Amino acid sequence: MRVLLSAYDSRGGVEPLVGLAVRLRELGAEVRVCAPPDEEFAKRLAGVGVEMVPTGGFVRDLVTGKTPPAPGGLPRRAAELTAAFYDNVTAAGQGCDALVATGILPAAAGVRAAAETLGVRYVYASYQPVSLPSPHHPPIPRPGRPLPPDVTDHQVLWERDARDAQDVFGEVVNAHRASVGLPPSAALRDHVFTDRPWLAADPTLAPWRQPADLDVVQTGAWVLPDERPLPADLEKFLDAGEAPVYVGFGSIPMPDPGDVARATVEAIRGQGRRVVLSRGWADLALVDDQDDCFVVGEANHQALFRRVAAVVHHGGAGTTTTATWAGAPQVVVPQGGDQPYFASRVTELGIGAAHDGPTPAVASLSAALTTALAPETRARATAVSEAFRTDGAAVASRLLVEPDGV
Numbered sequence: 001m002r003v004l005l006s007a008y009d010s011r012g013g014v015e016p017l018v019g020l021a022v023r024l025r026e027l028g029a030e031v032r033v034c035a036p037p038d039e040e041f042a043k044r045l046a047g048v049g050v051e052m053v054p055t056g057g058f059v060r061d062l063v064t065g066k067t068p069p070a071p072g073g074l075p076r077r078a079a080e081l082t083a084a085f086y087d088n089v090t091a092a093g094q095g096c097d098a099l100v101a102t103g104i105l106p107a108a109a110g111v112r113a114a115a116e117t118l119g120v121r122y123v124y125a126s127y128q129p130v131s132l133p134s135p136h137h138p139p140i141p142r143p144g145r146p147l148p149p150d151v152t153d154h155q156v157l158w159e160r161d162a163r164d165a166q167d168v169f170g171e172v173v174n175a176h177r178a179s180v181g182l183p184p185s186a187a188l189r190d191h192v193f194t195d196r197p198w199l200a201a202d203p204t205l206a207p208w209r210q211p212a213d214l215d216v217v218q219t220g221a222w223v224l225p226d227e228r229p230l231p232a233d234l235e236k237f238l239d240a241g242e243a244p245v246y247v248g249f250g251s252i253p254m255p256d257p258g259d260v261a262r263a264t265v266e267a268i269r270g271q272g273r274r275v276v277l278s279r280g281w282a283d284l285a286l287v288d289d290q291d292d293c294f295v296v297g298e299a300n301h302q303a304l305f306r307r308v309a310a311v312v313h314h315g316g317a318g319t320t321t322t323a324t325w326a327g328a329p330q331v332v333v334p335q336g337g338d339q340p341y342f343a344s345r346v347t348e349l350g351i352g353a354a355h356d357g358p359t360p361a362v363a364s365l366s367a368a369l370t371t372a373l374a375p376e377t378r379a380r381a382t383a384v385s386e387a388f389r390t391d392g393a394a395v396a397s398r399l400l401v402e403p404d405g406v
Contacts, residue, residue, distance in 0.1 A: 001027075001401055002096040006034040006089060008056045008081060008107035010063065010251035010281075012318025014041045016127060016200055016393070017102070019224035021050045023397040032092050034085065034111075040298065048224075055088040056081055056107065064253050064281055074143060078106035079172035085110030086117075086176065093118055098400050100125060101192070102200075105165060108192045109173045113182055123400070125198040125219075127317040128338040129208050132197055132216060133158040133190075136209040140337055142168060165189040200396065201317070204387050205324050205345055219399070220392025221321050228300045234276070237294040241274055243309040244294070245369070246328075248278025252314045252335050257282045260360055264312060265293060267365035271373060273309055302326060310352070310372040312365070315339035324351065327385030329372040333360050351381040 003024055005017045014035050021031040035041045037054035045052040057080075061067040085107045093099055093114055098121040101111035108124060115122035130137050135154050139161040141147050145168070151157055166188050174184040185191040199208050199218040208216045230238075238244070245268045247261075254260045261277060261284045268275050275293040277284050286295055296304075301319070305311055305326035313319045315332035320342040323330050330352030332343035343354035353371040356364050371377060 001029040002031075003029050003098045003100065003400055004032050004034065004089060004093045004096050005100045005102075006055070006085060006107070006111050007101075007103040008036060008059070008085065009103040010059055010316070011040060011044075012250060012316045013103055013127065015044070015318055016222035018044055018048055018050070019222040019393040020100070020200075020396055021045070022048055022224050023393040024400065025050075027397055027401045029397070029401055034088050034092060047228075053088050053092045056084045060251070060281055063251055074168065075172050078169050079176065081106040082110040082113070082173050082176045086113050086180065089114035090117055093120065096120055098123065100400070102127065105189065105192055106169055106173065109169070109188065110176070112192050113177055113180060116182055117180060122194070123198055124193050125200045125396075127200050127221075127321075128341060129199055129201065129206055129216075130338055130341045132193065132199065132208075132214055133161070134209065134212045134214070136212070137341070144168075162187065162189050198396065198399075200392060202321060202324065202388055202392070204384060204389075205321065205349070206317075206342070217399070219396040220389040221325075222393040222396060223321065223325060223390060224393060225390075226300045226302045228303070230300055230303050231296070234294065234296055234299065234304070237274075237276070238307050241292075243307060244268075244274035244276045244292075245271070245310045245312060245373075246276045246278065246304065246308045247284070247312040248280050248319070249282050249284070249314040249333070249335075250278075250316050250319055251281045252316075254282040254284075254335075255359070257284050258287075261285060262287045263360050263362050264365060267360070267362045267369060268312075270362070270366055271369050273373070276304070276308060310369065312360075312369075315342040315346075317342065320346065324381075325385055325388045325390070327382045329377045329381045331355055331365065331368040331372045333358060333365075349380070349384055350377065351384050352377060 024031045032051045034053045034055040036059040099115045100123045101108040138157045145164045196215045200222045202221045208218045247264045301322045305328040310329040311323040312331040315334040333355040334340045334343040346352040347354045353368040355368045
């Protein structure tokens with residue numbers, strides 16, 4: 001059994017593939033992963049002995065603006081991603097029995113085309129329910145295509161989303177399909193998603209609601225216990241006093257990172273807490289030389305989040321999942337995409353608070369921290385963590401390997 005997994009995404013989108021790959025290997029499958037060539041992705045996959053096929057450009061450079069905008073804008077970039085994933089997946093997928101695509105539509109379209117060329121099984125997986133059409137929630141706005149504020153019917157909005165996807169990506173994806181001898185797709189989004197996509201999200205944190213037109217298979221989140229030790233200097237800081245508050249925004253390039261760091265540190269100090277500040281792609285840094293703050297780079301979040309009083313973050317699927325699994329109270333400062341959804345779920349579950357707006361200020365963050373640091377929030381976060389399903393990657397791997405898999 002051979003399986004190829006793919007993602008064009010940030011760290012939070014690649015990490016679940018690590019868990020799925022390891023579980024597939026435990027069932028005797030050979031696994032490769034097509035992912036962006038960023039060094040941190042390659043190191044993480046190499047650390048668990050999984051071969052990575054670098055595909056597409058460096059995500060970090062693209063997100064942080066180090067990669068200049070491509071001539072032709074978004075359609076040109078989409079065409080490049082579709083071709084890159086088609087070429088690499090077709091080559092690396094020779095002899096494979098299944099291809100799994102996650103992440104953004106143009107890259108997944110290349111994987112879907114590769115599966116058609118190779119004549120093998122194809123699965124699309126989402127890490128959050130709001131990426132999939134449903135009458136129970138609106139779509140995430142596509143770049144340059146805001147949702148009309150006067151439309152509240154979710155079905156109408158999803159029909160518009162299908163048209164938007166076709167308008168933005170249809171021409172370049174279909175041009176590529178024609179170049180490799182495949183017929184065009186008049187419904188690109190639905191062609192890529194299929195009528196039976198997988199939802200790799202915990203059903204307590206991010207449930208799929210019925211009825212819906214799609215026959216979604218919710219496997220649970222693809223998580224893998226991370227046994228890596230924390231850096232010695234971080235361990236020393238954690239042991240030196242009361243549990244600190246973690247602040248990190250992952251791959252989000254926060255505007256004015258200096259102001260963000262100052263506001264978050266001041267708000268946390270106002271609660272009488274120490275701070276662990278994650279540098280991240282926003283490049284957050286210390287605001288002074290006081291010994292109640294510590295800056296960390298790459299670290300085992302599973303271990304770290306179990307040692308902190310609360311986690312302040314952007315609300316990406318990966319960070320929210322890890323914090324929920326760790327039982328850490330959360331403050332979510334959503335910037336866009338699926339992050340407002342996860343902010344709302346954290347609030348609804350009573351495991352933290354959604355920050356009011358995308359830019360943390362001392363007063364607004366203090367209010368959210370007051371909720372997150374309350375004893376009842378900690379108790380609720382612990383209870384939800386105990387209900388968290390840790391077998392999502394095992395479930396998905398069995399569905400791929402077993403002959404009667406979905």
